[in-house]
Structures are given as structure tokens and as C-alpha cells.
Amino acid sequence: MSLNNYKWILLMFGIANYPRSSANFCMRRYVDGKWISAGDCEVFQRRMNGDVDFYRGWYDYVKGFGDTDGDFWLGLEALHQITKEGNIEMKIEMITRDGFYLVVKYRNFRIGPGSDNYRLTISGYSGNATRDSLARHNNRQFSTKDADHDLSSKKNCASKWEGGWWYGTCGYSNLNGNFHKTDREGFWWDGYSFILLSYSEMKVRKRL
Template sequence: VFQRRWDGSVNFLRDWDSYKRGFGNQLTEFWLGNDNIHFLTSLGPCELRIDLRDFENNYYFAKYASFRVLGESEKYKLVLGDFLGGNAGDSLSYHKDMPFSTTDQDNDMSSFNCATEYKGAWWYNDCHYSNLNGMYWLGVHGSYADGINWKTGKEYHYSHKRTEMKFRPV
């Protein structure tokens, strides 16, 4: 597990250096750190699974055939394989081959900073279909696309209660 959202106890609106090193509490909410994720995913082929839970206690998942994060010199670019299925649908392939962005490192394809606009840090494209490091809102939220959103699930006005992103060797 390299990412978990659990209860809103950890602020995920952080700078490049925080995401590089990692932060949080592995028992509740955390980001393992882009350097660590890069190192572990470069050891050999990995598959990715994303688990989501909403505030009505429904569970959703998405699986991807391969997953790797490149090093800092390549801005932690997301190398993602085919979507293998899952009832959450595919809201990550849109981010394939995108570098990581934070509020202080704008590497997305948009004319504005997606991390600042949508209050997170992610492999933003122009801007996102998923934003699992966004704000921890309690389910339905009025603000647009700045929560823990997964577009193919509950779209841009619903923030999930719990998430886990995990990879394993294949």
C-alpha cells in the first residue's frame, strides 16, 4: 500500500518535497513517498489495484496490468498498463504518462495549475478523471472536482471515505 485515505486526519495539500519524501501515518492516512514508490516499482513488473469506499459503505475497485513511477528527474511520471476491470471503472488511464504535479510544481497539460485548482497532488493531465489526494470532504460536496474524486464512479461532486492504492509484483 502506498496511498491511503481513511478519516481526513492528514492534510494531503502538500508541496513537492513532502510528496517526494512521504508523509502521514501508515495506520490511517499516508503517502509512501514518490522516491520510495519509484524505487519499489523499478525492482520489477508490478500490477496496481485501487480500492474505494463511499460514505454509504459501498466498495469499488479498479485493477491495472502494470504500474511504475519514474524517478524525480522525470518528474515521477506515471507508467500505467491496461485497465483490467473493476466496478469502479477506469479513471486512471487518462493520467497515463503524465508527470506528478503539486501546488509548487506545475507539470500538467492545463493552462492553469491543476494541483492548486483541485487542491491535491497527482499525475494531472488537463486536469483529472481521478484526484485521490484531493480534499477530504464528507461525501457529496458543492465544490467542483477538488475532493477524493473518481470520475467513472461518483464523478466530481462526491468525495470517497476511504481509498487504498497498492501494487504487487507480477
Template sequence: RLVQADGRTFQVIQHRSKGCLSFARGWVEYVRGFSDDTDFWTGLHKIHQLTGSSPKTLRVEATTWSDVLYVGEYSGFSVGSAINSYTMNYGSYLSSSSNMTSDSLAHNNGMQFSTMDRDNDGHSASCSVSRGNAGWWFKACSRSNPNGLYRDTASTDMH
């Protein structure tokens, strides 16, 4: 799925808007991808195909329950191959085209992907398991986990 933002076209690799689709999945499903009618994860293999040989600009959008849009952009985003457990890298946080107060992926840069059944993070326990069984590029159970538990109440103010 493609979207337009600021006069540019982006390939959407993850989308969550209703929270009906569980992202508590194992390694194979995160590699292949999964979806329902609105929410989806494109799949690590596809993300690697899109970015592995030609790094892209990553645009992260998060909307609060009060409809405030936060944007973070990252240059040189790439995801490695299966041999490297789909390691995620980016060059720099583009603060000039972002309105997030800080680089929410700094802790994840250079990390291998982890799932509940494949622990590649930098923590003694499985960050995937302790963060809702969702897959992500964890490093010591980092702050950022958009595949984690979907909060469907305004108490968290993000969805």
C-alpha cells in the same frame, strides 16, 4: 504497510480513512512522503524504488460512505525517477479483476507528478491548485484525484 487482497499481497502507497491529515503539500513532501497515525502518502521516491525497474500490479480501492468497495487493477504500473518528475505509467486496466465501471486513471497515464509548487500537468493553469492543492499525475485537471480534498460527508459517497 502491506495488505492482503484476493490471496495476493500489496504494498499500500496511499491511505486515507479519517481525513485528518491534509494532502495539500508541496513537491518535497510528496517526494519524501508524509503520514499521521492512520493516513499517509508513501512518497514518490519510495514508489519509484518499488516499481521503477520492475512494474507491478496497482490495485486501487475506494469505499463509499455506504460501505460499497470499488476496486480497479492496472498491470505494469511504474513510477519513473526524479529526472522524469516521477512519470506514472501502466500497461492496461484489468477489467476482469475490477468492478469500477471504467478506467479512472486513463487520463493520467504517462503524466508527470504535479504539486501546488511544481506544475507539470498538461493544462494552462495549475491543476494541483485548482484541485485542493494536492499532488497527483494530472492531465488537464483529470477526473481522478485521490489526494484531493477529503470529503467527510455522504454527499459525495466516496472516501
């Protein structure tokens, strides 16, 4: 699918406004008779054309990489700083390779400190996906090809699935996997139905 077609789909679903110069693009919300700008989101992951390699080492995932106008990862340390005080919700918007739009939300989202390998804590799932495919990644530490913190004693899941993620043994989603592959090393949601994706955007904001 061309980039122009992606833009049309995203605009149709109200996901994005083009052009944009920063990752803060969520519309303000009207609450109690006034606009609340705190409702704006901070995007921390986007995959849209596969031009950025996500099969990277620990340092890159901590510091972040890519271009905020395209494919990028904000960085684990930044995520920790944003979420450490709590009261943060997270939303994932995805488009499958068949053209279906999926959205999942978590009422609570927190990333731990580097001393705990940026452990994921989530709760309060809702959405239209077939199932909560982050549930079994909850309370897992982040792993990369050169920093194995998963629960598997037989393999490094980040190396096996070609990404960086909160792998368990190994897990049920791989949103930082190889964009161009169509197997378990690829870019997918739902370890049961194995839904291949062509787009994802992960974002956080303070709960209103």
C-alpha cells in the same frame, strides 16, 4: 462514518486486518503447492478519516507523509525505487460515500525517476468501477501546488483541485484531493460520474 464502522467494512471485504503495525499486510497466495510471500503488497496511499492534510508541496510528496496505520502517502521516490525494475501490478480499493465498494487493478504500474517528475505509466485495467479513471492520467508527470507539471496552460491543476496527482488537463480522478470537500477540490473517482469517496487504499506488489 466512525472509525469502528470503517474497520467493520474493511474486514467484511477482506481488505484489512486490525490491528496492524506495518503497511505490508496482504495475505500470501498459494501457488504450485507452496505459499508465496512475494505476493505481499506495499501500500503507498491510504485515506480513511481525513486527519492528514494531502494538500502539500513537492518535497512532502517526494519524501512521504502521514502514519502507515492511518492516512498516509509513502513517497514518490520510494514508489520509483519499488517499481523501476518493472513486473509490478497496482490495486486500488475504494469505498464511496454511499457505501459501495470499488476495486480497480492495473497489470502494469511504474513510476519514473525524479528527473522526469515521477511520470506515471499504467496498463492492463480491470475492476468493478464505472470506468478506468486513471487512463487519462497515464504518461503524466506528478504535480503539486508548488510544482506545476500538468498539461494545462491556464492553471495549476494541483492548486485548483487541492491535491498532488498525475494531472493532465486536469483529469478524471483526484484521490489525493481534499477529504472533506464535495466538489472538484474533493476526494473522488470518475470525472464523468463524479463518485465521492470515504476511503481509498492504493497498493503495489510483484506479479506472481
